[in-house]
Amino acid sequence: MTDDAEKTIAAGDVYSEKTSYVGQPGAEPTQMAVGIECPVCHTSNPPAETYCMDCGFLLTSQPEEQGVELEMRPPAVLVTTDGTREFALHVGQNTVGRQDADVLLTHNTVSRKHAVITVEDSKVYVEDIGSTNGTYVGGSKLNPGQKVELTDGAEIVFGNQTLILKLTTPSEEPSTKEETVTAQEAPVECVEIAPEPETQEAEAVAKLISEDGTVSHTLTRRTYSIGRREGNDIVIPDPYCSGRHAELRIEEDRMEIVDLNSTNGTLVNGVRIEPNNPYEIRIGDQLTFGQTVLKLEAPQ
Amino acid sequence: MDDKTHFIPPTDPNKTQIGRPDFDATQISGWADANRTAMAGSIRSLAVECVPENSYALATQVSRLHVLVKIIASGSATGTRMPLNLCLILDRSGSMEGSPMEYMKQACGYVVDMLQPNDVLSIVAFSDEAELIMPARRVVNKQLIKEHINRLEVGNTTNLYDGIALGASQLASVASLGYVTRALLFTDGEPTSGNKDFNSIVSQVVEQKSRGITFTALGFGPEYNEELLAAIAKRSGGNYYYITRPELIPEIFRKELESVMMTVARNVRMRVLMSRWVQVRQIYNKLPAFGHRSAEVTLADLERGEIQTAIVELELGPRPGGTYRVAKIEIIYDDSSTGKTETVSSDVVINFTTDASRIASGFNPEVQRELEVARASRNLERTVMGMRTQMISPDEALRELEKTQALLIQQGKTLQAQDIQRAIDQIKQGAAAEKTLIGINLDREKVQ
Ligand SMILES: [Zn+2]
Numbered sequence: 001m002t003d004d005a006e007k008t009i010a011a012g013d014v015y016s017e018k019t020s021y022v023g024q025p026g027a028e029p030t031q032m033a034v035g036i037e038c039p040v041c042h043t044s045n046p047p048a049e050t051y052c053m054d055c056g057f058l059l060t061s062q063p064e065e066q067g068v069e070l071e072m073r074p075p076a077v078l079v080t081t082d083g084t085r086e087f088a089l090h091v092g093q094n095t096v097g098r099q100d101a102d103v104l105l106t107h108n109t110v111s112r113k114h115a116v117i118t119v120e121d122s123k124v125y126v127e128d129i130g131s132t133n134g135t136y137v138g139g140s141k142l143n144p145g146q147k148v149e150l151t152d153g154a155e156i157v158f159g160n161q162t163l164i165l166k167l168t169t170p171s172e173e174p175s176t177k178e179e180t181v182t183a184q185e186a187p188v189e190c191v192e193i194a195p196e197p198e199t200q201e202a203e204a205v206a207k208l209i210s211e212d213g214t215v216s217h218t219l220t221r222r223t224y225s226i227g228r229r230e231g232n233d234i235v236i237p238d239p240y241c242s243g244r245h246a247e248l249r250i251e252e253d254r255m256e257i258v259d260l261n262s263t264n265g266t267l268v269n270g271v272r273i274e275p276n277n278p279y280e281i282r283i284g285d286q287l288t289f290g291q292t293v294l295k296l297e298a299p300q
Numbered sequence: 301m302d303d304k305t306h307f308i309p310p311t312d313p314n315k316t317q318i319g320r321p322d323f324d325a326t327q328i329s330g331w332a333d334a335n336r337t338a339m340a341g342s343i344r345s346l347a348v349e350c351v352p353e354n355s356y357a358l359a360t361q362v363s364r365l366h367v368l369v370k371i372i373a374s375g376s377a378t379g380t381r382m383p384l385n386l387c388l389i390l391d392r393s394g395s396m397e398g399s400p401m402e403y404m405k406q407a408c409g410y411v412v413d414m415l416q417p418n419d420v421l422s423i424v425a426f427s428d429e430a431e432l433i434m435p436a437r438r439v440v441n442k443q444l445i446k447e448h449i450n451r452l453e454v455g456n457t458t459n460l461y462d463g464i465a466l467g468a469s470q471l472a473s474v475a476s477l478g479y480v481t482r483a484l485l486f487t488d489g490e491p492t493s494g495n496k497d498f499n500s501i502v503s504q505v506v507e508q509k510s511r512g513i514t515f516t517a518l519g520f521g522p523e524y525n526e527e528l529l530a531a532i533a534k535r536s537g538g539n540y541y542y543i544t545r546p547e548l549i550p551e552i553f554r555k556e557l558e559s560v561m562m563t564v565a566r567n568v569r570m571r572v573l574m575s576r577w578v579q580v581r582q583i584y585n586k587l588p589a590f591g592h593r594s595a596e597v598t599l600a601d602l603e604r605g606e607i608q609t610a611i612v613e614l615e616l617g618p619r620p621g622g623t624y625r626v627a628k629i630e631i632i633y634d635d636s637s638t639g640k641t642e643t644v645s646s647d648v649v650i651n652f653t654t655d656a657s658r659i660a661s662g663f664n665p666e667v668q669r670e671l672e673v674a675r676a677s678r679n680l681e682r683t684v685m686g687m688r689t690q691m692i693s694p695d696e697a698l699r700e701l702e703k704t705q706a707l708l709i710q711q712g713k714t715l716q717a718q719d720i721q722r723a724i725d726q727i728k729q730g731a732a733a734e735k736t737l738i739g740i741n742l743d744r745e746k747v748q
Contacts, residue, residue, distance in 0.1 A: 040620055041576060051647070056575030056625035064359070064621030064654070084590040086579065088362070099678075106582045237592070 039063055041230060075119050078103060078156070078163040079239045083291060086239055087163070091119045096158055109133050109159025117150075124150045124165060133159040152263060166239070166263060204299035205250055206283060208234065211293055218299060224248040226289060227260075240264050240290030249278070255296070256280050257287060264290050344638060345564035346602065347372045348631045350646040353667040356659045359621040359652035364581065367612045367648050368667045369629055373564050375605035381561050382636040384419040385436070385479035386411075389467035391487040391520075392425045393458040400488060400520065401454055403546045407553035408449045411484075414557050415439040420479065422470035423448065426463030427455025428493055436470045459494035460487060461501050464515075468508040476512045478639055480563045483513060484556060485532065486549075488520040502531050509536040512567055512634070514601055516556055518543060519735060526735040527688070537568060537600045542735040562603035567641075568633040570610060571596045577617030578626045584611040584674040585681070585743065599631075600744060607745045611667075611674045619652055626650050673711055676704045677742040680720075684737045694727050701727075701737075708742070716740050 036045045036059050038052035045053050052059055074088035087103045094102040096115040103117065111131040118125045128135035128142045135142045136157040142148060150156065152167040209216040217224075217234055224233040229243035236245070242262035249256050256278040259266035266273055267288035273279040281287070285296045353366040388408055396404065408423070415421060422436040423445075434448045467483050474481075491501065505515055516538040517529035526542065533540035539559060543552050572580055572588075572595045580588065580595040588595040599608055616626055627648040635642040653659070683700045686692035692700075701724050708717040719740045723733035 040622070051625035051649075052575075054576050055619070056578075056627075058623040058625070058649070061623055080590070082590075084592060104581050106587065 043230075074168065075122060076124050076165060076167045077239075078117075078165055081162050081164065083239045089117060089119050089124070093118050103163075105158060105161045107159060107161050110161055111159070114158050118147075122167075124167065126150055126156060131158070206255065207297045207299050208248075208287075208294050209297060211295070215292070215294060219248070219250050221250050221252065223250070228290075236289050236292050238290040238292045241292060242290075245289050254280060255282065262289070343374075344642050344644060345374055345604075345635050346568075346631055346633060346642070346644050347374070348629060348644045348646045350629050350648045351664060351667055352648055352650060353664055353671070354659055354662040355649075355651055355664075356653050356662045357616050357650050358656065358659060359619055359654050361618055363616050365614045365616055365626075365650065366667055366671055367614060367627070367629075368664075368670050369570065369610045369612060369646075371568070371570070371599065371602065371608045371610075371631055373602040373604055373606045382478065382480045382563075382639075384415065384421075384560060385471055385474045385476070385481045386415070386419065386557075386560070387422045387424060387436070387467040387471050387483045389463050389483055389485045390423070390425045390433075390452070391458060391460075391463075391489065392427050392452055392455050393487075393489055393492070394427075394454055394456050395488050395521070395523065397454045400546045400549070401452070403549040404486065405449050405452060407550040409446050410550050410554050411557055412439065412442050412445050412449070414554070414561075415442075420474050421445065422467070424463055424467040424470065425452055426459050426466075428457050429459055430462035430466040432466060432470070436474050457493035458487065458489045458491050460491040461495035461504065464501065464504055464508070468504075468511075468513050471513050472511055480560060480566060480636060481513055482538065482560050482563075483508075483515045484518060484553070485515050485529075486518045486520065487524055487529070489523045490525050491528075498525075498528055498531075501528060502535055505532045505536050509567075509598070514538040514566060516560070517541070518552060518556070520546070520549065522732065522735075524735075526738045530738040534600075535598070537566070537598060539600075540739045542739055559603055562605075563601050564604050564636045565602040565633040566636070568599040568601060568631065569596055570599055571630040571632060572612055573628045573630065574614075575624065575626050577619055579615040580627075581613040581615050584613070584671075585677050586610065600741075602633075609670055609743050609745075611671060614648075616650070616652075621652050621654055623649060623651050669711055672707060673713065673742050676707050680704055680737060680740060680742070684734050687732075687734055687737075697733075698724060698727055713742065713745070716742055 036047060036049065037043070038045060038055060038057050038059065040057045040063050041052060041055040043052055043054040045059060049059060051057065057063065075091055076089045078087040078089065079085065090102070094117040095113065096103040096105065096110075096117060097113045098104070098106055098108070098110045099112045101113070105114075111133070113129055114131040115126055115128050115135045118127070125147050126135065126137060126142070127147045128144055130144050137148050137150065137154060150165050152165060154165045156163050156165065204218045204220055206219045207216065208219060215234075215236065225244065225247055226232055226234045226236065227243050227245040228236055228238060228241040232244070234248070242260070242264070244260050245262040246260055246266045247258045249258070257266060257268065257273070258278050259273055259275045261275040265275070268279060268281060269286050270288070281296060283296055283298050287294045287296065349370045349372065351368040351370070353368075357363045357365060388411065390404060390408070392401070412421070417438055417440050419439050420436050421434070421439050423433040425431055425433050433452065434445060439445065464483075464485065467485070471481050471483060490496075495501065508515070513536065515532050515536040517533040518541045519526060519529045520543040530540050532538075539556060541552050541556065543549055572583070574580060574593045574595075580590070583595065583597050586597040588597045597610070599610070602608060612627070612629070614626060625647045628645055629648065630643050630645040632641065632643045634640075679700060683692065683697055683704075687697050701720050705717050705720040705724070708714075708720065719736060723736045726733040726736060
């Protein structure tokens with residue numbers, strides 16, 4: 001609490017984690033808490049919540065005092081085509097099957113022991129181990145005993161269950177510093193929220209919204225990071241979206257998007273743009289990150 | 301008045317709302333209903349309780365955890381029962397000739413006698429095609445209804461698909477609110493006319509289920525397709541019966557109607573809402589539908605005093621040590637006491653620690669036992685499949701069944717152990733036991 005007074009809010013920086021809550025030194029002591037920031041994942045929770053709505057952390061407690069690798073990223077993951085499930089692969093042999101498998105697919109077209117996926121030397125291989133309905137990679141059926149190397153984005157079908165391989169690319173490899181969350185002082189004693197800066201500097205110049213309206217961001221003149229991982233200015237909860245996917249730069253007279261060498265790329269109006277190269281965009285453009293389509297619109 | 305109270309933030313004019321509502325919306329869509337609570341004071345029929353296999357998990361690495369979910373229907377009668385919207389869907393194919401037809405008519409007469417004037421009954425019979433014997437109406441003139449039933453005559457083939465469709469349309473013609481809706485489907489044979497495809501018939505039932513119609517499947521004699529009837533009952537949340545002899549038909553009809561009259565929860569769904577760094581690996585003996593941080597399965601209707609169990613296996617990712625709600629389990633159902641769709645929920649709370657010795661001492665024996673039963677249930681399913689496809693010999697089947705039976709006795713599941721004994725006797729006499737075995741439910745426990 002002692003450093004509350006030192007916290008400042010940068011105008012227009014409403015998305016920043018650290019500056020969301022600011023102490024009001026002259027505030028009435030009777031003021032109630034209006035929100036609790038989770039000390040683990042930094043999600044803002046309504047005061048009535050006992051557990052963080054995102055990570056489930058017990059908000060009246062403190063996390064243990066030592067740093068833990070938060071996202072010990074597996075070398076590769078398999079995701080379902082609808083993106084609702086993710087299977088982390090570990091180095092070595094990963095069994096695929098309907099029962100007691102590492103990649104557990106409880107569907108009756110999948111055999112109990114269906115296939116083995118081997119991860120070694122940052123390469124991934126799949127082998128069918130005598131399944132009834134077979135294993136297909138890129139549309140061709142594997143012969144029993146045939147070991148096939150899988151590339152990033154490969155489509156693998158076990159029975160009638162389709163999974164997509166996502167390799168953890170070196171460019172996505174986070175620096176340890178960024179990913180290590182050390183337990184820190186939990187801001188339980190919640191304080192008054194700073195007024196939303198409605199100053200001229202923060203004038204909205206565009207809006208980024210999803211087709212179904214679930215994602216909607218008002219954009220002001222600044223640079224936004226976009227990605228799946230928490231901590232981005234614009235978080236896209238889509239497994240096809242990379243942790244750090246792209247950067248959106250809103251400048252005085254120009255808007256541009258930079259793909260940060262993401263796994264599945266960034267598309268502008270359906271066309272994939274070159275990575276690490278700023279690409280100019282305009283109101284009305286459609287931006288695709290993974291499977292998420294966002295539209296750039298006028299602010300009102 | 302609204303039956304749900306939503307959380308409303310305090311509206312102090314001096315306070316400013318959190319300045320990033322969009323950010324929240326993209327993150328927590330899976331928990332949108334988290335604040336919803338039912339109005340205090342309403343007596344709901346179901347309660348849910350979650351028991352994790354271990355209250356500790358390792359903070360430093362990926363771990364797996366089983367959670368036992370117990371859905372408990374209150375045992376006390378709450379005044380008058382809900383009126384029924386019942387449809388009898390009856391097989392009058394050629395094979396019903398003689399005593400089966402006579403006993404079936406007698407059974408239907410019993411049903412009529414047990415109903416009250418505020419219950420609604422419809423009757424459908426099927427042979428080459430489906431016909432409406434009596435459209436949905438209140439059970440006022442019982443004599444007249446019995447006359448309709450007594451005019452039934454045997455026909456030729458078995459058009460099960462059209463029978464189900466016509467019966468469902470009768471049930472759907474009655475506004476479902478305030479009724480327990482149920483179809484009793486009685487058949488003695490494989491579908492031989494109309495749409496005979498297994499998957500089409502089952503998906504029709506699943507579609508009717510989404511309109512709130514539950515099917516009880518009553519299979520009679522040695523010829524019917526037990527896999528089909530068991531699937532119809534299971535996928536719609538109803539019961540399955542195997543009737544071995546014609547003289548047992550009236551008794552089984554009466555038993556089932558009593559069970560339907562005690563129904564307190566219909567259209568029961570279990571939804572597992574996962575926190576971050578949590579995946580559902582499987583829900584034992586169920587096929588979940590996965591959504592964004594959610595997994596959902598259908599459960600059977602519950603009658604008074606019944607306990608249903610489900611076992612969910614979670615995969616938990618590493619995180620800073622501390623106490624977390626890893627999942628929230630919701631049971632959503634139509635409550636016969638309150639007459640509304642209700643949601644009851646329970647949190648799965650786990651302590652993440654770096655001290656492995658706590659985990660070793662933290663296992664819950666009850667969950668371990670139930671897990672054994674769930675595995676037995678899976679083995680039983682495999683045994684039945686092996687018997688049907690003749691992949692395993694009768695001797696092997698006997699060994700498997702005896703093993704399962706011993707386990708059930710040990711776990712106090714005596715009723716199910718008795719059913720397995722019946723199947724063992726049938727196999728020893730050289731008879732088929734699949735019709736008995738496929739009806740054994742190890743995840744439902746009824747009082748009495
Ligand atoms: Zn959190």
